[in-house]
Amino acid sequence: MAPPAAELSHLPKADGSANFSFGGYTITAAVNGPVEAQRRDENPFEALVDVNVRPAAGVGGTAERQLEAILQPALRHLIAIRNFPRCVVQVTLQVMEAPENAYVNSKVMQPRLNLGIIPSLLHAAMLGLLTAAIPLNTVASATCLAITNATAGTTIKVDPSPTEIDQATSVHVLGFTAGRDLLIAESEGSFTAEEWDRVLQTAENVCCRGQETGNDAEMGGYGAESENVLQFMRSVLEAKAAESLHWR
Amino acid sequence: MAAEAGLSRSTFAKLSPHPYLLANLEPSSDSAAPTRSNGRAPFEVRKPTVNLSSLSHAHGSALVRTGDTTVICGIRGETILTEHIPNYRASNTQTELSDYDLLVPNIELATGSAPQFLPGGPPTTLAQTLSTRIYSLLHSSKLLRAEDLRIWHKRAADVPIPADGEEVMEESDGEKYVAAYWVLYIDIFFISFDGNPFDAAWAATVAALRDTKLPQARYDPDREMILCSRKDPRPLTVASIPIACTAVIFTGKETKDQAPDGKFWLLADPDTLEESLCNETVTIVVDCAGGSRRILSISKHGGTAMTAKLLGSKDFLDWASKRWEDFASAITGTRL
Amino acid sequence: MPREAEPSLSERTFTLQAISEGLRLDGRKLDEFRRLELSFGDEYGVADVKVLAKVSAEVTVPFTDRPFDGIFQITSELGPMVAPSYEVNRPTETEVLLARLLEKTIRRSGALDTESLCLVAGQKCWSVRVDLHVLSADGNLIDSACFAVVAALRHFRKPDTSIEGETLTVYTPAEREPVPLSWLHSPFCATFDFFGDEGDIVVVDTTWLEEQLRVASCTFSLNKHGEICQISKLGGRPIEATLVIQCAQMALAKVKEFTDLLDAKLAEDAKRRDKGGLMAELSAENER
Numbered sequence: 072m073a074p075p076a077a078e079l080s081h082l083p084k085a086d087g088s089a090n091f092s093f094g095g096y097t098i099t100a101a102v103n104g105p106v107e108a109q110r111r112d113e114n115p116f117e118a119l120v121d122v123n124v125r126p127a128a129g130v131g132g133t134a135e136r137q138l139e140a141i142l143q144p145a146l147r148h149l150i151a152i153r154n155f156p157r158c159v160v161q162v163t164l165q166v167m168e169a170p171e172n173a174y175v176n177s178k179v180m181q182p183r184l185n186l187g188i189i190p191s192l193l194h195a196a197m198l199g200l201l202t203a204a205i206p207l208n209t210v211a212s213a214t215c216l217a218i219t220n221a222t223a224g225t226t227i228k229v230d231p232s233p234t235e236i237d238q239a240t241s242v243h244v245l246g247f248t249a250g251r252d253l254l255i256a257e258s259e260g261s262f263t264a265e266e267w268d269r270v271l272q273t274a275e276n277v278c279c280r281g282q283e284t285g286n287d288a289e290m291g292g293y294g295a296e297s298e299n300v301l302q303f304m305r306s307v308l309e310a311k312a313a314e315s316l317h318w319r
Numbered sequence: 320m321a322a323e324a325g326l327s328r329s330t331f332a333k334l335s336p337h338p339y340l341l342a343n344l345e346p347s348s349d350s351a352a353p354t355r356s357n358g359r360a361p362f363e364v365r366k367p368t369v370n371l372s373s374l375s376h377a378h379g380s381a382l383v384r385t386g387d388t389t390v391i392c393g394i395r396g397e398t399i400l401t402e403h404i405p406n407y408r409a410s411n412t413q414t415e416l417s418d419y420d421l422l423v424p425n426i427e428l429a430t431g432s433a434p435q436f437l438p439g440g441p442p443t444t445l446a447q448t449l450s451t452r453i454y455s456l457l458h459s460s461k462l463l464r465a466e467d468l469r470i471w472h473k474r475a476a477d478v479p480i481p482a483d484g485e486e487v488m489e490e491s492d493g494e495k496y497v498a499a500y501w502v503l504y505i506d507i508f509f510i511s512f513d514g515n516p517f518d519a520a521w522a523a524t525v526a527a528l529r530d531t532k533l534p535q536a537r538y539d540p541d542r543e544m545i546l547c548s549r550k551d552p553r554p555l556t557v558a559s560i561p562i563a564c565t566a567v568i569f570t571g572k573e574t575k576d577q578a579p580d581g582k583f584w585l586l587a588d589p590d591t592l593e594e595s596l597c598n599e600t601v602t603i604v605v606d607c608a609g610g611s612r613r614i615l616s617i618s619k620h621g622g623t624a625m626t627a628k629l630l631g632s633k634d635f636l637d638w639a640s641k642r643w644e645d646f647a648s649a650i651t652g653t654r655l
Numbered sequence: 656m657p658r659e660a661e662p663s664l665s666e667r668t669f670t671l672q673a674i675s676e677g678l679r680l681d682g683r684k685l686d687e688f689r690r691l692e693l694s695f696g697d698e699y700g701v702a703d704v705k706v707l708a709k710v711s712a713e714v715t716v717p718f719t720d721r722p723f724d725g726i727f728q729i730t731s732e733l734g735p736m737v738a739p740s741y742e743v744n745r746p747t748e749t750e751v752l753l754a755r756l757l758e759k760t761i762r763r764s765g766a767l768d769t770e771s772l773c774l775v776a777g778q779k780c781w782s783v784r785v786d787l788h789v790l791s792a793d794g795n796l797i798d799s800a801c802f803a804v805v806a807a808l809r810h811f812r813k814p815d816t817s818i819e820g821e822t823l824t825v826y827t828p829a830e831r832e833p834v835p836l837s838w839l840h841s842p843f844c845a846t847f848d849f850f851g852d853e854g855d856i857v858v859v860d861t862t863w864l865e866e867q868l869r870v871a872s873c874t875f876s877l878n879k880h881g882e883i884c885q886i887s888k889l890g891g892r893p894i895e896a897t898l899v900i901q902c903a904q905m906a907l908a909k910v911k912e913f914t915d916l917l918d919a920k921l922a923e924d925a926k927r928r929d930k931g932g933l934m935a936e937l938s939a940e941n942e943r
C-alpha cells in the first residue's frame with residue numbers, strides 16, 4: 072500500500088488546512104479557530120469543538136453525524152479547550168476520495184457507518200489543527216484492523232481494503248494518543264475476548280511503535296518497514312516549518 | 320456543610336451537579352458505601368422489564384423499560400416487488416439486506432419524553448446517531464437472515480400443460496425465483512427518556528424482531544401483486560440475542576483533564592444527569608447465547624481514562640455477560 | 656458566526672484607483688485570467704480546481720411526470736471551509752446564485768442528454784448527481800465552478816448496463832468497464848466585472864477584494880461554437896449595450912481556450928489510465 076501523503080496549508084482562507092491521503096482515502100481538513108461562538112451555544116469555561124464531516128457525493132446523512140459524534144469527543148479531548156472560553160474551533164472535514172470496491176456498485180447514500188474512514192479523518196483533522204496552531208494537549212493516531220477467518224486460523228489485517236472489510240468477520244478502529252492511552256475504540260462484527268486482546272495489542276503496536284528508542288527489533292510483522300503515522304505527521308510538519316523559515 | 324448553608328439536597332444537585340455526584344461517590348464517612356446520586360452502586364444497573372406484542376397493528380412490537388427510560392419498538396413489514404427495486408440483481412444472495420434497504424430503522428425522541436426535546440424541527444443529532452448505530456448493528460450482527468424476507472414464486476413452465484396435467488405437475492415444473500421482499504420498518508419511539516438510550520432502543524429492537532410474525536405471502540402473476548393471508552403467520556428466525564451494555568466514566572473533575580491520581584468511576588447504565596457530567600462513554604454489545612461469549616461491537620470515545628487493559632479485562636466482560644443474562648431473561652421471559 | 660470583514664476605505668480607494676489606471680494588485684492585466692489548474696482524482700468524475708466536483712450515479716425510479724428522462728441534478732455548497740462566515744445548512748445569497756447559474760448553464764442548456772439516462776421507461780433510470788464542494792474562494796467562483804462541473808461530468812464513467820427482456824443488470828466495474836455519459840456540448844461561464852463611475856472598465860477573473868468593489872457584473876455562458884446558453888446581469892450599474900457585445904466576443908475566445916485546456920487534460924488523463932493500451936482491448940472483450 073502506498074505510504075501516506077499530506078499537503079499542508081493549501082487553502083488560503085482557512086486558519087489551518089491539510090490534505091491527507093492514505094489507503095485510497097483523501098481527506099481535506101480546514102480548521103478555523105478559535106473564533107467567537109454563537110451566543111446561544113457558547114460555553115463560559117471552554118471552547119466548543121464543532122466537527123463537520125462532508126461526504127464526497129450527496130449531502131451528509133445520519134452516518135456522517137455518527138462519524139462526527141465519534142470524532143468530536145476525541146478532538147475535544149486533544150484540544151486545550153480550557154484556554155479559549157466562549158470560543159469555537161471549527162473543523163471541517165471534506166471527503167475528497169474514498170476507495171471503491173470494484174466488485175460492488177456502491178450507493179450514494181450510505182446509512183451504515185464506514186469504520187475504515189475514521190483513521191484518515193482523524194489524521195487529517197490532527198494536521199489541520201496543527202497547521203492552525205491550535206494548542207493541543209497531545210496528538211493521536213488511529214488505525215483500522217480487520218480479522219478474517221481463514222482455514223488456517225484467524226489473521227489480523229492492518230489497514231484493510233474495502234473488499235477485505237466486506238469479507239472480514241470483524242472490523243476494528245482504535246486510536247491512541249502519543250502517551251499510549253486508548254482514545255477511540257470502535258468495533259463491529261463478531262469476535263471473542265481473546266481476539267479482542269490481540270486486536271488491542273496489534274493496534275497499540277501499529278499506532279505507538281518506535282516512540283521509545285531502541286525497540287525496532289521487536290516490531291517484526293505488522294508492516295514494520297513503514298514509519299507510523301505520528302512519525303509521518305512529525306516529519307511533514309518539520310518539513311513545512313523548515314520551508315516557512317527558509318528566508319532566515 | 321450543605322445543611323449549614325441551608326441548601327436542600329435537590330438544590331445542591333441542581334446548583335452544582337458535578338460536586339454533588341462526587342460527594343455521593345466519595346462519602347466523607349467510611350461507614351457509608353459509595354453510591355450514585357440516584358441511589359445505585361457504581362456498577363449497578365436498572366432492572367429491565369420487557370413487554371411483548373403490546374401494539375395490535377404492528378407485525379411485532381416490544382416495550383422495554385429500564386428505570387425511567389421507556390422505549391417502544393414497532394415492526395411493520397411491507398412488501399416490495401423485485402421489479403420495483405431499482406438496483407435488483409438476481410445473482411445477489413449475500414448483501415440483499417443492505418443493498419435493497421430491507422431494514423429501515425427510525426428513531427423518534429418524542430416531545431415530552433424529556434425536557435430537552437422540543438416539538439417540531441428536524442431530527443436531533445442524538446436521534447440521527449442512534450439510528451445509524453442501530454442500523455449498523457442490525458447489519459453487522461447478522462441478526463436476521465435474508466431468507467426470511469424473500470417471497471418466492473414458481474414461474475409457470477413454458478411447456479403447455481397436457482390436458483390431464485394435474486396441479487402437482489405444474490408446480491414441479493418452472494423455475495423458482497424471488498418475486499418480492501419484505502421490508503421491515505423498525506420504528507423506535509421513546510416514551511420517556513432518562514439516559515442510556517442506545518441500550519434500551521437496541522433491546523427493544525431485538526425483542527420486537529423476536530416477536531415479529533410475518534403473514535404468509537405469495538405472488539399472484541396475473542395481478543402482478545403480492546397477496547397475504549392471515550392464516551398461520553411465520554416468525555422471523557432470530558437466533559441470537561445481542562445485548563448492548565453502556566457505561567460512562569466519571570473522572571471527578573469538572574475539567575476534562577484527568578485527576579492526577581487517575582481515579583475514576585465506571586457508572587453503568589447512566590441516567591441523564593450522569594451522562595451530562597461525563598465525557599467518556601463505552602458501549603459493548605455481547606451475545607452469550609449457547610454458553611459462549613461473542614462480542615459484537617465495542618465503542619468507546621471521549622477520553623482516555625478507560626485504558627485498553629481495562630476494556631479487555633475479565634471484570635468488565637463478566638459485567639457485560641451478567642447484564643446480558645438480565646436482559647435476555649427479560650426478553651425471552653425465562654430464567655436462563 | 657463572525658462576519659466577513661469588509662474592505663477598508665484605504666483598500667477601496669487604492670484598488671479602485673489602480674484599476675482605473677489599468678493596474679491590478681496581483682500584477683495581471685485587466686483582461687488576464689489567473690492560471691487555471693485542473694486535476695482529476697483516481698476515481699472517475701472527480702475534478703478539482705480548488706472547488707471539488709464529484710459525480711455519482713445510481714439507478715432509481717424516474718419522476719412520474721417525466722417517465723422517459725433520467726434525473727440529473729447539480730448541488731453546490733459553500734461551507735465553513737471557505738470562510739467561517741459560511742454556515743452549514745444555511746445557504747447564502749452567493750450560494751443560491753451559484754446554484755442557479757450552474758443549473759441554467761449546464762442542465763437547462765441540455766449539455767447532458769437526460770433521455771439517455773432512461774433505462775426502463777417509467778420504472779428505472781440513472782440519477783446523475785454532481786456535488787460541488789467549494790474548498791476556497793477568492794473571487795470568480797462561478798467560472799471555476801462551472802469549469803469543474805463540466806470537467807467532472809466529462810470525466811465521469813457510469814456502470815455499464817444491459818437489458819434482457821424485462822430484467823436490467825447493472826454491472827460492477829470489475830465485470831464491465833464503465834461507460835461515459837452521453838455528452839452533447841460543453842458550456843462554460845465567463846464573468847466580466849465592471850468598474851469606474853460609468854461602468855466602462857472591464858475586468859475579468861476578479862479576486863475577492865475586487866469583486867466586493869465592482870459596480871456591476873455580467874456572466875456569459877456559451878460553448879465553443881459561440882452558442883450562448885444564458886447571460887445574466889443581475890442589477891448593478893447600467894452598462895452600454897456595445898460593451899456587452901464586446902464582452903461576448905471576449906467570452907467566446909476565453910471559452911475556446913477553456914475547451915482546449917479541458918480536452919488536453921482529459922486526453923492526458925485517459926493516457927495515464929490506459930497503461931499499455933489495454934483499455935481498448937478490455938472494453939472490446941466486454942462488448943460480447
